[in-house]
Amino acid sequence: MGFKSEPMTTMTPLEDKNSLFTPEIRSQIDKWIGKYPAGWKQSAVMAALSIMQDENGGWLSREIMDDVAAYLDMPPIAVYEVATFYSMYELEPVGRHKVCVCTNISCMINGSDKIVDHLEGKLGVKLGQTTEDNRFTLKEVECLGACGGAPMMQIGKQYYENLAPEKVDEILDGLE
Amino acid sequence: MANEVCFRNMDLDQPWLLEQYKSRGGYEVLTKILTEKMTQDEVIELVKESGLRGRGGAGFPAGLKWSFINRNSEASRYVVCNSDEGEPGTFKDRDILRYNPHQLIEGMIICGFAIDAAAGYNYIRGEFWEPYLRFEAALEEARAAGLLGEDILGSGFNYDVHVHLGAGAYVCGEESALLESIEGKKGQPRFKPPFPAHYGLYGGPTVINNTETLSSVPVLLKNGGDWFKGLGVENSAGTKLFAVSGAVKNPGVFEVPMGIPFSELLELAGGMKDGKKLKAVIPGGCSAPVIPADEIMELNMDYDSIAKAGSMLGSGAVVVIDDSVCMVKLLERMSYFYHEESCGQCTPCREGTGWLYRIVSRIERGEGRQEDLDLLTSVGKNIAGRTVCALGDAAVMPVNGMLKHFRDEFQYHIDNKKCLADS
Numbered sequence: 268m269g270f271k272s273e274p275m276t277t278m279t280p281l282e283d284k285n286s287l288f289t290p291e292i293r294s295q296i297d298k299w300i301g302k303y304p305a306g307w308k309q310s311a312v313m314a315a316l317s318i319m320q321d322e323n324g325g326w327l328s329r330e331i332m333d334d335v336a337a338y339l340d341m342p343p344i345a346v347y348e349v350a351t352f353y354s355m356y357e358l359e360p361v362g363r364h365k366v367c368v369c370t371n372i373s374c375m376i377n378g379s380d381k382i383v384d385h386l387e388g389k390l391g392v393k394l395g396q397t398t399e400d401n402r403f404t405l406k407e408v409e410c411l412g413a414c415g416g417a418p419m420m421q422i423g424k425q426y427y428e429n430l431a432p433e434k435v436d437e438i439l440d441g442l443e
Numbered sequence: 444m445a446n447e448v449c450f451r452n453m454d455l456d457q458p459w460l461l462e463q464y465k466s467r468g469g470y471e472v473l474t475k476i477l478t479e480k481m482t483q484d485e486v487i488e489l490v491k492e493s494g495l496r497g498r499g500g501a502g503f504p505a506g507l508k509w510s511f512i513n514r515n516s517e518a519s520r521y522v523v524c525n526s527d528e529g530e531p532g533t534f535k536d537r538d539i540l541r542y543n544p545h546q547l548i549e550g551m552i553i554c555g556f557a558i559d560a561a562a563g564y565n566y567i568r569g570e571f572w573e574p575y576l577r578f579e580a581a582l583e584e585a586r587a588a589g590l591l592g593e594d595i596l597g598s599g600f601n602y603d604v605h606v607h608l609g610a611g612a613y614v615c616g617e618e619s620a621l622l623e624s625i626e627g628k629k630g631q632p633r634f635k636p637p638f639p640a641h642y643g644l645y646g647g648p649t650v651i652n653n654t655e656t657l658s659s660v661p662v663l664l665k666n667g668g669d670w671f672k673g674l675g676v677e678n679s680a681g682t683k684l685f686a687v688s689g690a691v692k693n694p695g696v697f698e699v700p701m702g703i704p705f706s707e708l709l710e711l712a713g714g715m716k717d718g719k720k721l722k723a724v725i726p727g728g729c730s731a732p733v734i735p736a737d738e739i740m741e742l743n744m745d746y747d748s749i750a751k752a753g754s755m756l757g758s759g760a761v762v763v764i765d766d767s768v769c770m771v772k773l774l775e776r777m778s779y780f781y782h783e784e785s786c787g788q789c790t791p792c793r794e795g796t797g798w799l800y801r802i803v804s805r806i807e808r809g810e811g812r813q814e815d816l817d818l819l820t821s822v823g824k825n826i827a828g829r830t831v832c833a834l835g836d837a838a839v840m841p842v843n844g845m846l847k848h849f850r851d852e853f854q855y856h857i858d859n860k861k862c863l864a865d866s
Contacts, residue, residue, distance in 0.1 A: 271646065272642070272645055272646040273646075274627075302564075302605035304561075304562075307627070307645060310627045311627070313607075313609070313624070313627065314608060317569070317608065341627075348629045349627065349628065349629055353610035353612050353629075354610070355569050355570070370776065371729075372531050372725070372729060372773060372776060373689050373694075375772075375776055376689045408611075409531070409780055409783060410529060410530070410531035410532070410533075410613075410729075412534045412537050413534055414532050414689075414694070414760070415534050415687075415694040415695045417688055417694070421570060424573075425572075425573075
C-alpha cells in the first residue's frame with residue numbers, strides 16, 4: 268500500500284514546553300490533545316490554532332504558528348499548511364468583529380446582494396476590508412448551513428438569520 | 444407520518460436533555476444490546492435489513508458499510524460521524540445536533556459496539572459553534588450517566604465519543620479529506636482504494652456515516668427493519684430530512700417519508716413566497732442538477748425517482764427557485780463556490796473549476812461568445828471522472844443541468860448581453 272497515515276515529526280523537539288503560552292492556554296490545548304490517540308497530538312493543531320486566534324484578537328501571526336508547531340512537535344511548515352488551507356483562520360489582522368455574510372444560492376435567492384450592499388454602505392468598506400476604526404471586518408463566506416434562515420450572516424461565533432437591512436442596523440449598532 | 448425518526452422528539456420542551464431523551468425511550472436500545480448480549484453481527488444484520496442508506500449524499504447502504512469492517516484488525520477501529528454540513532442548501536444536521544444530540548450519540552455508541560471501535564469522533568464544521576456546545580453538553584451528560592467511557596453499563600465495553608471541530612473547508616465533507624483533517628493536516632482527499640473501511644482514521648478500519656444516518660440507527664433498531672422500510676418506498680427506506688430553502692414561504696427542515704411527492708413537500712414549506720412562480724428546483728444540494736418546474740411537480744422525492752429525472756437526491760437539500768432568478772447568475776455563484784473550495788490537489792479540478800467560473804461569469808456580464816456553451820461542456824468532460832474525489836464531478840453536474848434545461852437563457856445572455864429573467 269502506497270499511502271501510510273503517520274504523524275509528522277520534527278528533528279528538533281522543544282524540551283521545555285512551559286515556555287510556550289500561558290498555563291490556561293496550555294491546559295485548553297492539552298484537553299484537545301487528550302481526545303486523540305497517543306502519538307497523535309498533531310490532531311489538536313486545528314483546535315490549538317483556533318484557541319490562539321481567539322486569544323490574539325482574531326488572527327494568527329507567524330510567531331503564533333511557530334509556537335503551535337513547537338508545542339505539538341510539528342514542523343512549522345505543517346502548521347502553515349493547515350492555517351492557510353482552512354477559511355476560518357485569518358493570517359492578517361482583522362477588526363474587533365468579523366462579519367461573515369453568506370452569498371451562496373439560498374441566501375442569494377433571498378436577497379443577500381441587498382444585505383451586502385447595505386453592509387458595505389453602512390461600514391464604508393468593501394467585502395474583504397476592515398473599517399478604519401478597526402471595529403469591523405467584512406467578509407464574504409460560502410454556505411454556513413443555515414439556509415432556512417436566509418439571508419444570514421455570522422459575527423464572531425453567533426449566527427444571525429432572516430436578515431433585512433433594518434435588522435442588520437440593529438445588530439451592528441448593538442455591538443461594542 | 445412525519446417526525447418518526449430523527450425529529451421524533453421535536454415536540455418536547457427541551458429535547459436535547461438526557462432526561463427528556465430518556466422519557467421517550469432513549470438509550471433503551473443501547474441498554475438492550477449491551478445487557479442482553481446481542482452480538483455485533485446481529486446488530487449489523489438488523490441495520491442491513493432495514494435498508495437504511497447513507498444520508499450524506501451518496502446513499503450507500505449503511506449496514507453494508509459496517510459489515511466491511513474487520514473486527515480482528517491489528518490497528519484500532521474508529522467510528523466517525525460527518526457533521527461537516529457544507530453542501531449549499533443543506534441545514535438538517537445542524538438541527539439534529541441542536542435538538543436531538545443524544546440520539547446521535549446513541550447511534551455512535553451502537554456503531555462503535557458493532558465494529559468494536561476504540562473511539563468515535565464527530566466532525567462538526569467550525570462555524571457551528573452553538574450546535575457544538577449543545578453536542579458537547581450532551582456528551583458530558585452521557586459520560587456522567589455511564590453511557591460513555593469505561594465499562595459502559597457494566598458490559599465491559601469501553602468507548603468514548605469526541606468532537607473534532609473543523610475550520611472552514613467544504614472539501615472536508617468528503618470522507619477521506621475529513622480523516623486527513625482529524626489527523627491534523629490540510630483536508631485533501633486520499634486516493635482510493637484503500638477505502639476507509641480498510642485503512643481509515645490513523646490507519647485503522649473506520650466507519651464514516653453522516654449525522655442523520657447514525658441518528659436513525661437507534662430508532663430503526665427499536666422498531667425493527669420492516670417498520671423502517673414501511674415508512675418509505677422501495678429502494679428508499681425510512682423517512683428523510685428535507686431541508687427546504689429558497690423562494691418558499693416557510694423554509695425549514697421537514698422529516699417526511701421517502702417518496703413524498705415534491706408538490707406536498709412544497710406545501711409543507713408554505714408554498715411559494717410572495718406569490719412568486721416556481722421556475723425550477725435543485726433537489727439534493729448545489730451539486731445536484733437542476734430540475735424544471737413542470738417536471739419536479741410530477742416527481743416523488745426518493746433516490747430512484749430523482750435519479751430517473753437525471754438528478755440526485757443527494758443530501759436532501761431542496762433549493763426552490765422562482766421565476767425572477769436568472770439561471771446564469773445562479774450558476775455563476777455555484778461555479779464560484781466550487782472554484783473557491785477546490786482543494787487544489789488534482790489539476791483537472793483546480794484549473795477546471797476556475798475555467799467554468801470564468802466562462803459562466805463572462806456570459807453573465809454580457810461578454811460571452813457563441814462557442815462558450817460548447818466550451819463549458821468540453822471543460823466539464825475534462826474534469827469529471829479525472830480527479831481523486833467527487834468535488835470535480837460536483838462542479839460539473841450543475842453546469843450540465845443548467846445547459847440541458849435552461850440553455851435558452853445562456854443563449855439570450857450571449858445574443859443580447861442581458862438577462863432573459865429581467866426582460
